[in-house]
Structure formats: C-alpha cells, structure tokens
Amino acid sequence: xxxxxRNFCIIAHIDHGxxxxxxxxxxxxxxxxxxxxxxxxxxxxxxxxxxGITIKSTAVTMYHENTEGEKFQLNLIxxxxxxxxxxxxxxxxxxxxxxxxxxxxxxxxEAQTVANLYKAMEQELEIIPVVNKxxxxxxxxxxxxxxxxxxLGLDPDGAMHVSAKTGQGIEELLEAIIERIPPPSGDADAPxxxxxxxxxxxxxxxVIAYIRVVDGVMRxxxxxxLMAMGNExxxxxxxHLGIKREKCELLTNGDVGYVIAGIxxxxxxxxxxxxxxKLNPAEKTLGGFAQAKPVVFSSLFPISSEDYNDLALxxxxxxxxxxxxIYEKVNSVGLGFGFRCGFLGLLHLEVVQERLERExxxxxxxxxxxxxxxVSLTNGEIKYIDNPNLYPDPxxxxxxxxxxxxxxxxxxxxxIGPVTTLLLNRRGxxxxxxxxxxxxxxxxxxxxxxxxxxxxxxKLKSLTQGYGSFDYEASGYHPGNLAKVDILVNHEKVDALxxxxxxxxxNNWAKRACENLKEAIPRQQFKIPIQGTIGGAIxxxxxxxALRKDVTAKCxxxxxxxxxxxxxKQKAGKKxxxxxxxVMIPQKAFLxxxxxx
Amino acid sequence: MATExxxxxxxxxxxxxxxxxxxxxxxxxxxDTSGMCTALSTEFIRRTQQPDLEYQTFYAxxxxxxxxxxxxxxxxxxxxxxxxxxxxxxxxxxxxxxxIDYSSLHIAGFNRISVGVQSFCDKNLKLLGRRHTAExxxxxxxxxxxxxxxxxxxxxxxxxxxxxxxxxxNDIIEALSFMPQHxxxxxxxxxxxxxxxxxxxxxxxxQCAEMYHQIxxxxxxxxxxxxxxxxxxxxxxxxxxxNSSYWDRTSYIGIGPSxxxxxxxxxxxxIPGIPExxxxxxxxxxxxxxxxxxxxxxxxxxxxxxxxxxTNGVDLNELDKFGFxxxxxxxxxxxxxxxxxxFLVPDEKGMxxxxxxxxxxxxxxxxxxxx
Numbered sequence: 001x002x003x004x005x006r007n008f009c010i011i012a013h014i015d016h017g018x019x020x021x022x023x024x025x026x027x028x029x030x031x032x033x034x035x036x037x038x039x040x041x042x043x044x045x046x047x048x049x050x051x052g053i054t055i056k057s058t059a060v061t062m063y064h065e066n067t068e069g070e071k072f073q074l075n076l077i078x079x080x081x082x083x084x085x086x087x088x089x090x091x092x093x094x095x096x097x098x099x100x101x102x103x104x105x106x107x108x109x110e111a112q113t114v115a116n117l118y119k120a121m122e123q124e125l126e127i128i129p130v131v132n133k134x135x136x137x138x139x140x141x142x143x144x145x146x147x148x149x150x151x152l153g154l155d156p157d158g159a160m161h162v163s164a165k166t167g168q169g170i171e172e173l174l175e176a177i178i179e180r181i182p183p184p185s186g187d188a189d190a191p192x193x194x195x196x197x198x199x200x201x202x203x204x205x206x207v208i209a210y211i212r213v214v215d216g217v218m219r220x221x222x223x224x225x226l227m228a229m230g231n232e233x234x235x236x237x238x239x240h241l242g243i244k245r246e247k248c249e250l251l252t253n254g255d256v257g258y259v260i261a262g263i264x265x266x267x268x269x270x271x272x273x274x275x276x277x278k279l280n281p282a283e284k285t286l287g288g289f290a291q292a293k294p295v296v297f298s299s300l301f302p303i304s305s306e307d308y309n310d311l312a313l314x315x316x317x318x319x320x321x322x323x324x325x326i327y328e329k330v331n332s333v334g335l336g337f338g339f340r341c342g343f344l345g346l347l348h349l350e351v352v353q354e355r356l357e358r359e360x361x362x363x364x365x366x367x368x369x370x371x372x373x374x375v376s377l378t379n380g381e382i383k384y385i386d387n388p389n390l391y392p393d394p395x396x397x398x399x400x401x402x403x404x405x406x407x408x409x410x411x412x413x414x415x416i417g418p419v420t421t422l423l424l425n426r427r428g429x430x431x432x433x434x435x436x437x438x439x440x441x442x443x444x445x446x447x448x449x450x451x452x453x454x455x456x457x458x459k460l461k462s463l464t465q466g467y468g469s470f471d472y473e474a475s476g477y478h479p480g481n482l483a484k485v486d487i488l489v490n491h492e493k494v495d496a497l498x499x500x501x502x503x504x505x506x507n508n509w510a511k512r513a514c515e516n517l518k519e520a521i522p523r524q525q526f527k528i529p530i531q532g533t534i535g536g537a538i539x540x541x542x543x544x545x546a547l548r549k550d551v552t553a554k555c556x557x558x559x560x561x562x563x564x565x566x567x568x569k570q571k572a573g574k575k576x577x578x579x580x581x582x583v584m585i586p587q588k589a590f591l592x593x594x595x596x597x
Numbered sequence: 598m599a600t601e602x603x604x605x606x607x608x609x610x611x612x613x614x615x616x617x618x619x620x621x622x623x624x625x626x627x628x629d630t631s632g633m634c635t636a637l638s639t640e641f642i643r644r645t646q647q648p649d650l651e652y653q654t655f656y657a658x659x660x661x662x663x664x665x666x667x668x669x670x671x672x673x674x675x676x677x678x679x680x681x682x683x684x685x686x687x688x689x690x691x692x693x694x695x696x697i698d699y700s701s702l703h704i705a706g707f708n709r710i711s712v713g714v715q716s717f718c719d720k721n722l723k724l725l726g727r728r729h730t731a732e733x734x735x736x737x738x739x740x741x742x743x744x745x746x747x748x749x750x751x752x753x754x755x756x757x758x759x760x761x762x763x764x765x766x767n768d769i770i771e772a773l774s775f776m777p778q779h780x781x782x783x784x785x786x787x788x789x790x791x792x793x794x795x796x797x798x799x800x801x802x803x804q805c806a807e808m809y810h811q812i813x814x815x816x817x818x819x820x821x822x823x824x825x826x827x828x829x830x831x832x833x834x835x836x837x838x839x840n841s842s843y844w845d846r847t848s849y850i851g852i853g854p855s856x857x858x859x860x861x862x863x864x865x866x867x868i869p870g871i872p873e874x875x876x877x878x879x880x881x882x883x884x885x886x887x888x889x890x891x892x893x894x895x896x897x898x899x900x901x902x903x904x905x906x907x908t909n910g911v912d913l914n915e916l917d918k919f920g921f922x923x924x925x926x927x928x929x930x931x932x933x934x935x936x937x938x939x940f941l942v943p944d945e946k947g948m949x950x951x952x953x954x955x956x957x958x959x960x961x962x963x964x965x966x967x968x
Binding site (some may be wrong): 071325434525548549550551552553554555556557558560561563564566568570571574 | 604606673783784785786802803805806809826827840843844851855856857858859862863866867895898899901902903906931948949950951952953955959
C-alpha cells in the first residue's frame with residue numbers, strides 16, 4: 001500500500017470547466033511555473049485547444065502537502081469526455097481510485113455528466129462532486145446540489161464548491177482529494193502488471209505509452225511483454241509525467257508514468273493492454289482489453305486524384321497516433337482511389353478530417369457517413385455492410401438490421417415539445433421523460449444510430465438554444481426496412497452519393513437530396529438532370545438549368561486587375577471541386593445530400 | 598528613341614446626381630470646379646513629362662465630364678499637342694437641363710462623343726435614376742449630329758428588371774434609327790452598395806442571354822460589327838480605339854481620382870477621395886494610391902481574362918512570350934471558339950462565356966521550359 005499517492009481523474013460535460021480546473025490544480029500545487037503556464041495545459045493538440053475538448057488521455061503528477069505537512073503525490077489522469085472515446089475513458093478511469101465529477105453551477109447536470117458518472121461507478125471509484133463556477137452571477141448552487149442528489153444519487157453534502165476560474169475552494173478540494181480518495185492498492189512484490197491507458201507517437205522516440213502500475217515494479221533496461229498482443233520489447237526509458245516527461249529509474253505499484261520501449265505504432269500497444277516483465281511474467285492480465293470498434297463509416301477521397309499517394313502517406317502517419325482509426329483502400333467510379341474509414345463516432349470523424357486537412361494539407365471529399373448494417377442473406381449467410389455500394393441485391397436479402405442506441409437528452413423543460421418532435425421524427429421509440437431538477441427534463445428514447453450521424457446534434461443545440469445535452473449508448477441491432485437510394489448526376493451514377501435509407505422515407509429523402517444537390521452544384525454550359533433511384537426506378541428528379549452566360553458587361557482600365565484576381569480566385573476554388581463525368585461537383589455537395597430542413 | 602503608343606484617360610469625378618446602378622467614383626458637382634480642373638491639369642503635366650510617348654487616344658470619362666467647362670478640356674487637349682492623337686472622346690449625359698455647348702466641345706478638339714442614352718423608355722430611365730427622358734435623348738442626339746460630330750457612340754443598357762426581349766427590341770430599333778457609328782450595349786451589372794444592387798432586381802439570366810443574342814442579330818443584320826461583348830461598330834474604323842487599347846495591352850495613363858494607369862509591366866491606381874487627391878497634388882506628389890508589378894503569370898491571366906471577350910481573341914504567341922503554353926484542344930471542344938492561325942477567337946456565343954473560357958484556359962496553361 002502506498003499511502004501517499006492519490007490517482008484521480010476529472011469527469012465533466014463539455015464547457016463545465018474541466019480544463020480550467022486542471023490548470024488551477026497545477027498552479028496551486030506549484031507544478032507549473034508562472035512562466036510556463038498557459039490555458040488548457042493538458043490539451044496539446046490544436047484541435048483540442050480550439051474546440052475546448054480532450055481527444056487523447058494524458059496524465060500529470062503533482063505534489064501537495066496536507067495541513068499536517070505530509071507530502072502527497074497526486075496523479076491526475078485527464079480523459080476525453082465525449083462518447084466517441086468512451087473506451088479510452090473507461091481505461092483511464094480503471095487507472096484511478098477516485099474521480100472529481102464537475103458540474104457547472106449555472107448549467108446543472110448534463111447528459112454527458114450522467115454517462116461518465118456511470119462509467120466511474122462501474123470502476124467503483126470514490127466520487128467527489130464538484131460544483132464549479134460558483135463565482136458566476138447566474139450560478140444556482142442550490143438547484144445544482146438538488147440535481148446532484150436527485151439525478152446523480154450522490155450526497156450533496158459532500159460536494160465541494162469551487163471556482164476554477166478564480167481559484168476559490170481549490171485548497172479545500174486538494175484536501176478532499178487526499179482525505180477521501182483511497183490510496184492505490186496492489187502488491188509491490190507481485191510480478192509487474194501495468195495498465196496502458198493511452199499512448200502517443202513521438203517522431204523521435206516512437207511510441208510513448210502512458211501507464212498505471214498496478215502490481216510490482218517497472219525498471220528501465222528490462223524486457224517487457226504486452227500480454228494482449230503478445231509482443232516483447234526492451235524498456236528504453238520510464239518516468240513520471242510532470243509538465244514535461246521526468247525520467248526515473250523505477251515505477252512501483254500505484255505510480256502513473258510513461259514508458260518508451262521502441263514500439264513503432266500506437267496500434268501495437270493499445271489502451272487496456274497489460275504490460276508485464278519477460279523474466280517474471282504475471283499470470284493474468286488486468287482485464288478490460290478490447291479493440292475499439294468503429295461505428296461510423298465514410299470514404300475519403302483526395303479532391304485531385306494525383307494526391308492519392310499523399311493521402312495514403314498521411315493516413316499512415318495519422319494511424320501511428322490513432323489506434324482507433326481503421327481504413328482500407330477503395331475505388332469509386334466517380335472519385336477514383338480513396339479510403340473507406342471506420343470511426344468511433346462523428347467527433348472522431350471530424351477530428352480525423354480536420355487533422356488530415358490541417359496537418360497534412362489534404363483537400364478531401366468525404367462521403368455521407370453511414371453505420372454498420374447487419375444483413376442476413378437468404379442462403380443463411382450474415383454480412384456486415386458499412387458501404388452502401390456493397391449492399392446486396394434485395395432479392396438475396398432475408399433481413400436487414402440496423403444498430404440502435406439508447407439516447408438521453410437533458411434540457412430545460414420549455415424545450416420538451418420541439419425536442420420530442422425531433423426525436424420521434426428520427427424514429428425514436430420507447431419514449432419516456434422525467435424531471436431531473438425543478439425545471440429540467442431528461443428524455444430517454446431508443447433510436448437508430450443512423451438517425452444521429454448527421455446534423456442531429458446541431459439540430460438539438462439549435463432547438464434548445466444550446467441548453468440541450470445529449471449522450472447515448474449502443475443498444476444492439478433491430479430490424480430495419482431499408483432501401484438503397486442511388487443518385488445519378490447527368491445520367492451517371494455517382495457511387496459516392498448512394499445511401500441506405502429507411503424505406504418509408506426513401507422518396508422524401510431522394511427528393512431532398514436532389515434539391516440539395518441542385519443548390520450545391522454550380523450550373524454548367526449544359527442542362528444537368530439529377531435523379532434519385534431505387535433499383536433503377538426513378539423516385540425523384542430535378543434539373544440544373546444550363547448556364548446561359550458567364551461574362552461581365554464592362555472591362556475597362558480599372559476592371560482588368562479585378563478580373564484577373566477573380567480568375568485567380570475561381571481557379572483556386574476549382575481545386576475544391578471534383579470532376580464526375582462531365583460535371584464539376586464541389587466538395588460540399590457530397591455532404592449536401594444529407595442536409596435536412 | 599523609340600516612341601511608345603499610349604492612351605490617355607481623364608476622370609471627371611462629378612455628377613449632378615448619381616444614377617441608381619452606378620458604382621463609379623463620382624460625387625455631387627460642387628459650385629466651383631476650378632480646383633479639380635487645376636488638380637487634373639497638374640497631374641497631367643506631372644505624368645506626361647516623358648517625351649517618348651505617342652498619345653493616340655484621349656478619353657474624357659466620369660462622372661459627367663461635360664460638367665467641367667469646354668475651355669478646360671480644350672486646354673487639356675492642347676497640352677497633348679500631339680499630331681498623332683487620333684481619337685478624342687467625351688462622354689455625355691443627354692439631359693437638356695445641363696445645356697451643354699456641344700459645338701464648343703467639338704471646337705475644343707473632341708472628335709467622338711459617347712451618349713449615355715441607356716434606354717428609349719421613360720419607365721426604364723426612371724428606374725435607372727437617369728436625369729433625362731427618352732425625348733431629351735432624341736433631341737440631344739439630333740443636336741450633336743448637327744454640331745459636327747461625325748463619330749457618335751450610343752450607350753444602351755439591357756437586362757433591366759421587368760424588361761423583356763420584346764421591350765428591349767424597341768430600344769435597339771430606335772437606336773438604329775440614329776445610325777450611330779458605334780453602339781455599346783451593357784447588360785445591367787448589379788453593383789453592391791448601389792440602390793439597384795441592394796434591391797438585387799434584374800431580368801432573368803435566360804432573358805438577358807436572349808436579349809444579348811437579339812441585339813447581335815439586329816445590329817449585325819444592319820451592318821454593325823460585333824467586335825466585343827458589349828461593343829458594336831458600324832465599320833471597323835469606328836471601333837473604339839481607346840477601349841480597344843485596354844484590351845490589347847497598350848499602355849495608358851489615367852488622370853483623376855481613382856483612375857488607373859498601366860505601363861506595360863506595372864498597374865497603378867490613384868487615390869479615390871477627392872480632397873486627398875487634390876491635396877496630394879498640392880504637396881507636389883503623384884496622387885497614387887497603390888501599384889502592382891505584373892508578373893508573367895499575372896500578364897497571362899490578364900490576357901485570358903480579356904481575350905475571349907473580343908473578336909481579336911487570345912494570341913497563343915503572346916502567351917508564349919510570357920513563358921506559357923496552352924493546348925487549345927479542350928477549349929475547341931466547347932464549340933465556343935475557333936482557332937485562326939495562332940489566335941483563339943470566340944464567336945458571338947463564345948464571348949458570352951468569356952469568363953468560363955478564361956477559367957478553362959487558365960487551367961490548361963503550362964509553363965514552357967527555360968523561362
């Protein structure tokens with residue numbers, strides 16, 4: 001038992017102040033100097049900072065003396081909060097003994113708070129409710145405490161009141177962490193078992209795995225083996241995670257730190273892996289290892305076909321740092337070579353897209369995201385289909401099933417009408433609602449995952465003026481009556497625009513897709529018919545009328561520079577369009593098919 | 598020393614009242630215009646010191662250049678004093694109230710006049726915010742031809758909100774009845790910030806295209822040469838020399854607020870604000886706002902931006918001079934241009950798609966080696 005160590009994490013809904021609280025803990029414990037300090041210390045990626053989200057888990061070791069002058073090592077494990085990364089979250093939580101559950105005093109309990117709380121409870125963590133932002137004029141502490149009691153079932157008297165912004169209550173919170181979170185258990189004399197909770201790829205050092213030592217001792221220069229994957233490595237360096245990496249000679253049970261061992265790719269040492277020594281291996285793993293399964297699929301194509309090799313390289317590099325990303329080469333009739341990719345969710349998809357565009361300078365076309373359908377064929381075979389173009393001929397299909405989710409939406413009660421309509425329009429069923437606070441309602445509903453993969457969250461946010469929160473968990477496969485809608489542009493089928501849609505809505509869907517495409521595709525010199533078809537039968541059509549003229553009336557002295565600049569701008573814009581047959585289709589059109597009103 | 602052919606533009610930035618579609622630089626005419634006249638002359642003298650320039654054209658535009666006195670224009674034209682000055686144009690607004698002394702302008706040295714008729718329909722004139730009626734335009738045209746001008750250009754606008762090709766036909770037929778040497782027909786451009794631009798009203802694209810073709814039919818049947826998107830000349834010799842110089846990369850000097858100049862390798866433009874313009878000249882400076890060196894790639898893009906707008910077309914040899922090659926095969930497939938020797942020449946329909954052709958062509962450009 002190492003009684004002066006505390007391992008904990010912070011769980012919170014987005015914007016409830018997780019990063020600010022972490023920043024303040026770092027400052028109050030003197031773990032970071034004034035000079036080194038910047039906001040969102042623990043979020044290192046541009047996307048994390050800009051969007052205020054955490055994508056990768058990380059950890060930081062802080063030291064703090066309690067009122068009796070006893071020194072404690074506090075290991076904060078920072079985890080993502082978003083449902084897309086729930087597997088990473090669960091591995092990080094498994095590495096802790098306690099959790100700070102942060103609730104914004106002005107916003108109250110949100111759907112993500114609840115979802116993450118349940119995960120923490122599954123790991124039997126000691127939970128300290130933290131009411132944050134008590135300095136805000138709009139803070140409603142009593143109501144927040146009521147929700148902590150009623151909605152979360154936690155003791156409101158044990159809640160800590162803080163303002164991460166001003167630093168108010170931080171000292172008391174540190175005391176509570178030391179007092180209430182149990183020290184790590186584990187056996188120092190047992191064979192080594194360390195749990196990997198995340199890893200990053202460093203171009204100079206290879207993979208740096210973040211670990212929590214559960215039993216035994218880890219030393220540098222020893223051979224280790226990864227129990228799930230079965231690979232062996234020699235430890236090059238171990239250490240603690242301060243603001244920078246701090247090399248050390250050994251990590252013992254209860255410690256949180258890093259290990260560098262010549263591992264080539266993060267896919268070789270996934271979250272949940274158990275590390276042991278080669279000489280004296282542990283008998284059993286720590287358990288809980290699973291491969292994260294992709295739930296949303298989309299194809300990525302370079303706008304310009306010549307960039308395919310660059311994209312292939314970029315994907316490889318991205319994969320070094322993102323074990324959840326899976327992909328394979330595909331060939332589209334209209335779009336050429338690209339990659340069919342599986343993502344943990346839509347946020348993950350967006351992050352990958354953004355990183356490819358920003359870090360690797362790629363211009364991409366993304367096809368409509370789809371889910372993984374389960375198709376039972378008449379010959380008894382079962383197929384999983386993630387690409388509409390691979391959907392079997394309907395005559396061979398016995399049954400198609402689609403993945404469902406159990407969704408929870410929490411919002412002020414005045415929005416219940418429009419939100420209910422939204423959920424039912426998205427094929428929600430088993431609807432129920434309950435009050436979680438004086439004026440706030442939680443709706444629970446089961447619905448197809450396919451209904452939320454595009455624009456659901458934006459819709460919900462706008463319907464509730466930003467006050468609605470949403471979370472979900474998978475709830476298995478259920479039969480769905482599906483039809484594959486193809487889109488023909490200028491009589492040519494554009495495979496990248498094909499979609500699997502619920503049969504009852506196929507007509508409306510096709511009509512809207514055609515209309516949206518009509519708006520998104522610029523007019524050209526000839527008429528362009530756009531048709532939606534099911535099995536060759538046309539169910540919707542629109543026509544983009546021919547461009548009749550493209551010239552300005554006057555071009556005299558001062559107009560020449562203006563015209564040239566316009567030409568240069570258009571030329572650049574055309575780089576973001578894709579030629580399909582004779583038709584130029586802009587990048588945005590590939591997602592425009594999904595737009596709903 | 599070799600002389601260089603050059604055009605001269607003088608911008609008179611005053612109007613009695615601004616028209617509803619106009620985004621040119623002009624303000625309400627002050628009672629006393631002598632300050633502006635002095636400023637324009639000063640800039641003119643300062644910019645035309647080089648002895649090796651061969652002024653071919655002089656163009657008084659605006660604004661409303663006839664709001665500056667004929668004596669001023671006479672002084673300006675006299676200052677050029679160039680024997681090679683061939684075309685001397687002034688723009689006019691056919692508002693009878695302005696009581697313009699056309700014979701003085703003719704005597705001052707103008708040999709061409711461009712009359713901003715715009716339409717022979719009072720309803721349209723009102724919509725455009727013009728200060729004259731159709732009847733005044735008729736009177737003015739007759740008056741001008743009596744005062745000795747032998748080269749008259751008539752401006753029309755089309756594509757106006759509510760205008761149909763049938764209505765527009767009346768305008769073009771009436772314009773023909775005056776047998777002007779030159780007709781410019783401008784499809785209404787909605788300029789942001791103008792009253793009409795803000796209202797965003799205009800005939801449909803289909804109708805505008807129809808009007809364009811109708812104008813072409815009628816005017817070419819009556820002997821006019823359609824030599825540029827918006828320009829028709831009764832005979833080749835009546836093509837606007839000054840405007841053509843913008844299109845064939847002849848150098849030009851622009852005098853006046855916001856006027857543009859082009860030296861062959863550099864484009865520059867003047868300060869737009871009138872007080873700032875005048876005070877720069879008083880301080881002894883050139884009233885230049887900014888300038889831009891034209892790289893070879895810029896030049897080629899300019900050639901393409903302009904080339905498909907007129908029947909001279911794009912000269913492949915000229916592109917080559919700037920170090921670029923263009924394989925015209927794909928362009929010829931559009932059916933909008935023909936290849937005549939080294940020139941890619943748009944037909945009547947091709948000119949209507951000049952911007953599209955320019956974009957396609959610029960994508961087909963290849964740098965030739967060694968440049």
